[in-house]
Amino acid sequence: MATNQQTSFERSLDLFRRELSDDQIKQINGVNQKTVTDTIQEIQGKLGRRDDLCKLTRIQRFLHAMEHIEKLVTIFLNASDFVAFIWGPIKLALMVATTWTDAIRQLIDAYEEIAEALGNLAFFHNLIQSRDHLKLVLDDYFSDILRFHRCVLDVFSRPEWKRLFKWAWGSFRREVKSILASLKRKQALLSDDKLQSHAILKEVQDSDQYAKDQFSNLQTSLEDIKSTLASEQLQSKTLQAREMKTYLESRLDVSNSRTDLQLESRDTDNENSGTWVFSDPVFKCWERGKSAENRILFLNGSPGSGKSTLAKTIIRYQKRKQSSESPRRSFLAYFFFKHDAADRKTARSMLQHLIMQLVNADETIMRFVYEKLSTMESTELADLKKLASDCFTSRPTATVVLDGLDEAIDNEHEVSITWCLNELLPTAKSRGCNLNVLICGQRDGRLDAMLSSHPQIRLDNVIDHRHDIEQFTKGQAVKIRARFLLTQEEEEKLIFKVSGASHASGMFLYARVVLENLAAMDSIQEFEDELETGTFPEDLDHAYERIAERILKQHGSSRHTTVKKILGWVVCAARPLRWREIQSRFCIDANKETCNIRNLRRDNCKGICSSLVDVTNCDLFPNVETEQVVNMVHQTATEYLVRSGTVNLLQEHVDMALFCCRYLCSKPLTTSKSQNITANIHSGYFGFLDYAAAHYAVHIQEVEAPQVSTDSASNLKPVKDSVKTAAVDLAKVHGKEASVETKDITKSAGNLNLAIQDNVLVVRKLIGLEREKSETDVFGTIEGPIRHKCHKIQCSKFSTGCPNEASLKEHLAVHERPFRCPHSDCFGHRIGYPSLERLESHNEAFHQSESRVKTAFPADLQTGEWNIHEACKAGNLDEVKRFHRDGSDLKRILPKIGSPLCAAVEAGHGNICQYLVENGVDPFRGGSKSVKTRTPVVVAIYRERWGILEFFLCNGDGPDNSELAKSIARAIHANQPVALNMFLTRRQPEDLVAVMELVPNEIMSQTDERLVQSGSHSTDATLIHTWFRFVKPEFYNEKGIFVAQLDCEEYKIWGDLFFRQYSFLQAALRRRCFSLATFLMEIGSDEYLQLKSRFVYGNVEVEILDLLFKADPRLAWTPDKSEDGLTPLHYTSRYIRNDNISSLYQRTVAAPNKFLLTCSEVKRVLVEYQAKSTDAERKRVREFAEKEMLREALEIMDLIGFNTT
Structure with a gap:
């Protein structure tokens, strides 16, 4: 061989x-x-x-x-x-x-x-x-x-x-x-x-x-x-997995799918730092996990001792170990609690991130979690706990690492640990899963009380850990020696000085902060002064004090103000701020409603605030300085600044609350639909919009909280009143006075969100348009690079955004259609549904069991025989397939029942519809001989088969522009808003203008003459407005009321198209399509409503004349722009016959004349008519008035000398 x-x-x-x-x-x-x-x-x-x-x-x-x-x-x-x-x-x-x-x-x-x-x-x-x-x-x-x-x-x-x-x-x-x-x-x-x-x-x-x-x-x-x-x-696999993971990220509200992002930056330069732990007997016993007592390991230490650094080392080690073992045998998941990140300080966010990591690691878990979440109305904490437990215990072994539990808010640390101890571990034991949990945190009297009975590693007492700190110090000392030209003896003295203090506390953070501060000295003399016995920091607080003193006092009042502002904003922020957001705060004056780009700080944040802050790269734009996220170097730094009075936390919340409220009240934000805000956009005025819109209420609540300060109530009252007044003003500006009357500002904030969200959406669209025209330096510095952002204020992607437009569309679909079909090969799995009821309806139509198919008897057969049409009605897919194999025509139309597809739609059998369409039947084309317009799509509209209609729209390329316009018009005539919404949202035409031009014509062509003649026609234009609002949302307010400025360029484009180029109003009146005519009159300006076609008043319904009159009374007497300058009465009076008249005549001729001669503007009507009419014409009108006994009109005629000769 x-x-x-x-x-x-x-x-x-x-x-x-x-x-x-x-x-x-x-x-x-x-x-x-x-x-x-x-x-x-x-x-x-x-x-x-x-x-x-x-x-x-x-x-x-x-x-x-x-x-x-x-x-x-x-x-x-x-x-x-x-x-x-x-x-x-x-x-x-x-x-x-x-x-x-x-x-x-x-x-x-x-x-x-x-x-x-x-x-x-x-x-x-x-x-x-x-x-x-x-x-x-x-x-x-x-x-x-x-x-x-x-x-x-x-x-x-x-x-x-x-x-x-x-x-x-x-x-x-x-x-x-x-x-x-x-x-x-x-x-x-x-x-x-x-x-x-x-x-x-x-x-x-x-x-x-x-x-x-x-x-x-x-x-x-x-x-x-x-x-x-x-x-x-x-x-x-990649396509389907990406779709599922995008859905799950949105449902779980995990803003960053790269869950190992925090592992990418190392806290020390020493690759061997922390490796001692792998030889530690306690760690090795936990890792083997041979007994129930060793399933939990508590790694603890004082604040800043390096617990998170060691946790990252352990995670990397476990990853390497996992990659060398049998695939799909084990899980590793981890979570870092952060006190200053909203999505990193609760048990809920912990569970969401853990689940997402397991989803990314295992296709089976991905599909399991997808099906569970896609059929849930909402995810309660208990649901997430069970889901996480089910996921972790699906492999033979699993490891969970939880770091920074002492940074969790309120009692969230207790919720998290209790879940591990009382739910996760017992579940794993009962299912034969070897699961280990590593918990890292301070001994703060809370964690150690709950974990006292479990094995511990106390970093403060570990000699090897102190050795790591010493090695770190040596590495930094080498750099400092090179910068300040130290001798070897001076370098060793520095190492001894820093290491000695670090050893006393066992704190990595102390060594890091002190060494960074020393390295930042501007001269050798300043460096030497900092090493003096009375100056050199003895502990971490003293180290912070030295940094604060240097950066606040050394560079004069300008730098002092800058540093104080940045530290105050960073400490009080509800989420970590990006550097461009901090820059924008320096530039924006909410009271003056201006943005002065000259106020941008010339230095970067780290250069200004030194080692008190950390800056980390953004995951979407890792090399862009403006997108860097600014955090305090450690929670202890925040505590020091507040405790020392360097940052007045209450005052910072007050200032931020006032700024956000006034900013969100400002005209550039609240009048963006009606006023030109191009100058504001290019000035950078909207650079702080993402933060203010999403988090203004947090600062209001912080000020309202009773425990915000120990100051007397009398001192706090003016502060609280100023914030409350600003919040009330904010509510009033957005039309939410009812919320304000409750005097509950925090609830008012919830009611305001939709209005603010609507304004943000408009502003973002306008910013996008301006960026397309010209990309200036301001966009990069204040607005940052293009992010495809979600418009939902409460969503994590409201500010972080998505990498591209396609990802954003997938994300938004999760908000709008969160319920998904569990069958991965079904279209319902891809598009989703807005409610659980709709999903259940889909499952009933497309996934019903064959055992539920009803047996049809000859007496019940509409066609009199068992054929493919009857099989479609009965929902018997096997029989439909048999008929098809035997040669039955899938497109055959019978007089009473229509096509097989129409029969299936009528009966609501989605699975039959799917089979027929997949075998070449077009749902948008003929389904009935007797009624040409009765296509399967039309049947679905009138029978309200929404699941089937959605399938038709999602199948293949969907309808072309012409078919889409017809379908939109049909949904409007059928008064089916659900169907209309589907046509508008499920199929986006490439040429939107072309479809817009087709829709009015289709609405008119589909007007049923029988309804017009019987007087059953409708003037309701609601759904036409729904259509137009979808196409031009900037023309409407949040309540759906048409508010477009009639002199703006965009309105004139569409006005000219509708009223001049196509003359839709005249055509609608001619075709008696009164709903379209009503819509056009409601959106038309005075100029567009000055009708000039002579047929308009010659043969028209009184109802339309009434609508025209209510829209603008001047239309009753205004001359047209013809050479003769004729008025409406000129047109209607031409057809007056004063002999015996029929009922048809009453409706088509007499009624319009009578309307004009009895309206409130009758005097002006007669005056204008008299000025441009002959004696014979005036005589005919007087005789008509006498015959109809129009007393007021006759009196006016006598008064003005109308045909008195």
Whole structure:
């Protein structure tokens, strides 16, 4: 046997062996075909003949195929190991799976599919002996079989595998799909007739040369198969996984999917720092986790001792260890609590981040969590606890690292630890999962009280930890020596001085802060002064004091003011601020409503505030300074600044609350829909908008809180009153006076959010338009690079945004349509639903059980016979498929029932509709002979089959522009806002203007003349406004009222299009489409409503005249722009007949004349008419008034001398 061939087979086997546990390898060793056969018979004997599930005949073909694989391998590989790994996994899987009926049935089905794809192996025994290329084929087969076994074992090796079987099996099927495809392509490649003849009779004369030619191409073909399938599978898996993870990130509100971001920056330069812990007996005992007492490890120390640094070291170590072990055997998840980050200080946020990490690590868990969350109305804390426990315990081993629990707010540390101790660990124990928990935090009297009975590592007492601090100090001292030209003796003295104080406290932070401060000295003399005994800091507080004194006093009053402002803003901020947001605060004057870019600070934040702050790169824009996030260096620094009075926390909250309220009240923000704010945009005025809109209420609440200060109530009252007044003003500006009357400002903030959110959305759109026109330096400095932001104020992506527009659309879909179909191959899985009821309706329509299909009897058949139409009505998919196979026309239209698709829509059978559409039936085209407009889509609209309508819209490319316009108009006429919303949101046309031009025409063309003649027509324009508001949201306020400025350029563009180019108002009146006419009159300016077409008043409904009159009374007498300057009465009076008149005449001629002669403007109507009419015309009008006994009109005629001669 060739060595390279050995290597190839062994490589496949080694890869497979790596993914097995030690126990599995032991169980596999020595297994052969006889062992498997004996195992099956033993299982058969135990289970009897239950449902024929374990009959040997069901699995016989697969066993034969494996027998061929064994024989082919042993032809040139005499190794029992290979044989054991062919048969061993079958034995293991069958022994586990036969404990559950559903599992064994599906497993044997999978075995049969593999057997089908291996059906041609018997031909190639001789060929493999003689052809090296076919040995490559065998290696490929062997690799596929091992991949298949690995997928099977992955399902059944999870703790309590039945609990996750549904989702694990779904992942298995997706993996096996590519394996089957690979096997089938090889089967096709090797099933050439002459190759098979050569395999049977090598002496066939022409087969030998042919085979040689074919064999020479085998290797290339096999590589093509591998690469093609790998690419297809990867693309499919990646796309679906990305969609699911985007959904889950949004539902869990995890703003950064890169959950290991905090591990990317190291706190020390020493790679070996903290490695001592891996040899620590307490740590090693916890890591092995042999007993229940050692499942929890409490790593503690004083503030700044380096607990988080050590936690990161442990996490990196666990990651490396995990990567070297069997894949899919263990989980590692971690969470860092942060007191100054809103999404990092609660048990809820901890659970959300932990779950998301497990989702990223395991496809089965991803699908499991997706299905759970996509069918939940909301996620309560209890739901998240259970979900996290279920996820962690789905693998044999798991490790959880929780750092900074002392930084959790209120009692959240207790909630988190209680979950670990009382829920997670007991669940893991009961499910056979070896789970370890590492908790890091201060001994603050809270954590140590809860964890006192568990093993601990106290950093303050660890000599090796002190050695790490000393090594860190030495590393920094080298840099300081180079900067200040120190001698070796001076360097050693510095190390001794810093290390001595650090050892006393065991604090990394002390060493870091002191050394950074020393390195920041401007001269050698200042450096030496800082080392003096009376000046050198003895502890951390003293170190902070030295830094504060230097940066506040050394550079004069300007720098003093800058530092105080930055520290105050950073300390009081509800979330970490970006450097550009801090810069914008210096520039924006909310009272003057201006932004002066000249107030930008020239130095960076670290240069200004030194080692009191940390700056970290942004994940979306890691190399952009403006996007850097500013934090205090440590919680102890915040506490020092507040305690020392350097930062007055209450005053900072007051100032921030007042600024935010006045800023959000300012005209550039509140009048952006009606006023031009281009200058404000380019000045950078909106640079603080993201923070102010989302967090103004936090600062109001901080001021309102009773415990904010120990000052007397009389001192606090003016402060609180000023903030309350600002909040009241904010509510009034946004039309929320009712909220203010409750005197509960915090509740008022909740009611304000929608109005503020609406303003933010408008401003962002206008900023986007300006950026397209010109990208100035201000955009980069104050606005920052383009972020595709969510418009939901409470969402974490409101300020962080998404990397691109496509990601944002996926994210917004989660807000708007959070409920998803659990069937991953269904369109409902992709698009989602806005409510649980809609999801249930979808499941009823598209995933109903065949057992629920009603039996149809001849008497019930509308067509009188059982055919494809009746099968569609009954919802019998099997019968529909049978009729289709037998040649039934899927598009045939019957007089009463229409097309099969119409019948399925009428009955609400989504699965039938899906089958018909996927087989070429167009739902947007003819469905009825009697009514041309009765398409399946129209049926869905009127029958309110929303799930089916959504499917039609999501299928393929959806409707073209013409079909979309027709559908929009149909939804408007049907008065179906749900349908209209679907057409507007589910299908975005490439040419929006083209569709806008088509819709009014379609509304008119679909007007039912029968309704007009019967007087049942509607003038309600609500849904037309809904359509137009979707297209031009800037023309409407948050209540849906049309508020566009009639002199703005954008309005004139659409006004000219509607009223001049297409004359839609005149056309609507002519076609008696009164709803469209009403809409146009409600949006039309005076100029556009000065009608000039003579037919308008000649033959029109009085109802429309009334609407026109109410819109503008001047229309009743205003002359048109024709050469004669005729008034409406000129047109209507032309058709007056003073003889006997019919009812039709009354409606079409008499009524308009009577309306004009009885309206409140009748005097002006007669005066204007008199000025440009003949005696004969005036006589005809007077005779009409006399006949109709219009007393007021006759009196006015006498008064003005109207036809008195």
